Amino acid sequence: MKGKKFENNIHYSVVRNSLGVYTNYICSLFKSKTSYMGVKYKEYQIKKINGSVNVIFIMGESANFQHMSLYGYERDTTPFLKSLVHSDQFKYYHGVSRGFSTRIGVPLTLNVIQEPDNVEQLLSLQTNLFHLAKKNGYKTFYLSNQKSGVLASLVNSREIDEFHDVFSKKIPQDTQHDTRLIDSLNQFNIINKSKEPFFIVLHQRNHHFAYQDNYPNQYHVYKKSLNENEKLIDTYDNSMRFQDDFIKKLIQMVDNVNHKPILVVYTSDHGELFGEKGLWGHGAPVLNSAGVPIFIYANASAKTWINNTNLPDQCALGNYHLGKFIARALGWDIKNPNESKNFYVNINLPYDxxxxxxxxxxSEVEKELCHHTE
Structure with missing residues (x-):
């Protein structure tokens, strides 16, 4: 019984989830006490603050900043993002994910905690971004091109007004690519018509292996390599070109809405390796596998807000710190009395x-990740 614990699944029936809960509980009665419930930490303080903005939070998949020309990559894989470098509406960082896999990285980013074993804070959902948004009167959306099982029981689905993942028939069905997420925004007409402030999570699939399956044919830009490893990199870089156009299209939508302050925030669940330290893919518990791009764009109405917000003046930013920033954009200040300058990346969820x-x-993060600059 060691390892991953039982988790509720949003797609399972109440009966099936209930049986899983009871079975897990009965089994636990016959096991010796373990320390998986985590260390007792000081309680977080959450304070309402003045000022909030609309947020579109893009949760990327397997994104490696070293393959983005924004960060100095020799191939021009992100021409649009690179064009924003000197804009006062744009900030970008070398990011550190909260997990080495999707199952870990997504819920630990959406639940703003730093400590890797703070089970009590995690299960309380008090610093969950959907919870904070609903508490401040936001309309909330989770639009995903992936299965939603990665959220497990670490989000309260009642606090998401529109929940649509890859199984939903209410999101556009004419494509399997991430453009269906932008099409969903148009379909629901959220950005222009919503009378309430909105918090939207767009969960991508784009850089998921096999990379060539996740972008349209016109993005076969890099295709002349003969070596198998180089071919793999070609398809990944093609997916990055598609990603850049995805971001461009989304930002153009946001720029057309001048009467609402809107932030577009991007990070990834984890990184992706292409031979660094002899490793490929993701999941290996090394820093390079946790290296992700982070960037923030503010439309004209939100420009003052982003420039008056105290973002760290350093090259590295953790997804934990990004979560605190998003919470502030939603109108909440999170004070963590346990906070340190370290970065914690989970291999398992805290209650496993x-x-x-x-x-x-x-210093390790700056040395390992931040030397990849333009």
Missing amino acids: EVDGYKKFTL
Whole structure:
């Protein structure tokens, strides 16, 4: 019974989830006490603040900033993002994910906690971004081109007004690519017509292996390599070109809405390796596997807000810190009395019955990740 614990599944019936809960509980009665319930930490303080903006939060998939020309990559894979470098409406960082896999990285980013074993804070959902948005009167959306099982029981679905993942028939069905997420925004007419402030999570699939399956044919830009590893990199870089146009289209939509302050925030669930330290793919508990791009764009109405917000003046930013920034955009200040300058990346969720995280210092992150600059 060691390892991953039982988790509710949003797509299962109440009966099936209930049986899973009871079975897991009965099994736990016959096991010795373990320490998986985590360390007792000081309680977070959450304070309402003045000022809030609309937020579109893009949760990327397997994004490696070292393959973005925004960060100095030799191939011009992100020409649009690179054009924003000197704009006062744009900020970008070398990011550190909260997990080495999607199942870990997504829920731990949406639930703003730093400590890798703070089970009590995690399960309380008090710093969950959907919870904070609903608490401040936001209309909330989760639009995903993936299965929603990665959220497990770490989000309250009642706090998401529109929940649509890859199984939903209410999102456009004419394509399997991430453009269906932007089409969904048009279909629901959220950005222009919503009378309430909105918090939208767009969960992408784009850079998921096999990369060539996740972008349209016109993005076969890099295709002349003969070596198998180089071919793999070609398809990944093609997916990055598609991603750049996805972001461009979304930002153009946001720029056309001048009467609402809107932030577009991007990070990824984890990174992707292409031979670094002899490793490929993701899941290996090394810092490069946690390296992700982070960027923030503010439309004209939100420009003052972003420039008056205290974002760290450093090259590296963790998804935990980004979560605090998003919470502030939603009208809440999170004070964590346990906070440190370290970066914690989980191998397992905090309540899994195995030890599973890596700690990286700020100096390690700056040395390992931040030398990849333009």
